[in-house]
Amino acid sequence: MEKKAFRQQQIQRLSQMTAEERVAQNLSLQNQLFTSTAWQQAQIVAITISSAIEVDTRPFVKRAWDEGKTVVIPKTLPHRQMAFYPYTDASQLTRTKFGILEPADGTPVAKQAIDLILVPGLGYSRTECARIGFGGGYYDRYLADFTGVKLTLAYRQMVFDHPEWPVDEFDILLDQLLVAKDDNNEHN
Template sequence: MNKKDFRVKQISALKEFSTDNRKMESKQILDSLFQSESWKSAQTVATTLSDDLEFDTKPVIQQAQLENKTIVVPRTTIAGRKMFFNALTANTRLERTKFGILEPVGEDTVEPEQIDLIVVPGLGFETKTGFRVGFGAGYYDRYLADYNGKTVGLALTPQLLEKPEWPVDGFDIDLEQIISKDGVVYEK
C-alpha cells in the first residue's frame, strides 16, 4: 500500500476509535511516558499542539510545565519545508497556518542540541524497527535527520503495526522508542 492510501486508512481507523478507548489508552501511554528515563532526564521537551485526530498532547505540555521543563512546539516554513521549534510560554502568540495547524509566531528558535526529547507525531508506528508514517509533508523526517537527542512515538492501538504497511523510504527516520497502552513496545 502506498503512503497516501495508508494515511487515508489510518485517519479512518482513528476517527472510528472510540472516545472511551482513546481516553483509557492515552492515560496508560502517558503514565509510561512520564515514568520513562527519557522523560525524567529531559529538561527540554518538544511536542506538537495536537488536533482532534492526533494523540492529545495537552497532558504532555501540562506535565512538562508542572515539572518545570521547557516545552517547545514546531513552527514550519512553506519555502524549503523547514521546521523549527519555539518555546511555548504564557506569552507565546499562536496562529493557525493555512493547513489549520496552531504554530508559534516569531523567530525565537530553540536549537536542536537544546532539545532533549521529541514526542514525534504519526499516523502509524511499526514496532519491529521503529519506523513511522506521518501526515505527509516530511517535516519531522527532515528535522530528525540532523537531531541527536531522544525520540518517542505515542501510539494508540489503531496506530500500532508489527510491520510497515507502507513503503519505508531512505529518508524515513526511525524512532528510538514507541510507547503504547502496554508500555514500551519498541526500543532501539
C-alpha cells in the first residue's frame, strides 16, 4: 500500500478507538516507559505535544518534570527541518498550520544533548522497527544523525509484524518499540 493511503487508513483506525481503549493502552505504555532503562537514564527527553489520535504525551511530560528531567518539544523550521526547545509549564506555545502545538520562543537545545526522543508516528513494524509518520519527513531528517535513543510508544492499532507501507532508504529505524499490552495479558 502506498504511504499516503496507509496514513489515511491509520488516521481512520486511530480515530475509531474508544476512550476506554485509549485510557487502558495509555496506562500500559506509561508503565512500560517509566520502568525502561532508556527513560530512567535520560536527563533530557524530547516529546511532542500529542494530538487526539496519538498516544497521550501529557503524563510523560508531567512525570519527566516530577523527576527533574528537562523536557524539550519540537518546533518546525524552514526546509522541513526542526529543532527541540525547552518546555516548562510557563512556555508559550503556538499552533502550526498542521495543528501541532510548538514553542513560540526560546533557545534550541543541541541535538547531542538530548538523551531520548519519543518518536511519534502512525504505524510501526515489529521486525525492522520501521515507522511511518505523518508525511513531512521532519523526524527522518532530524534523526539521521541523532545518537541518543529513538523510542516509540504505540497503541496496538499502530503495530504490524512487517511494514505494510514502503520503507525508503531515508526512513530512520527506531531503537525501541514499546507496544500497549492487551488488558488480558497485562501481567504476562
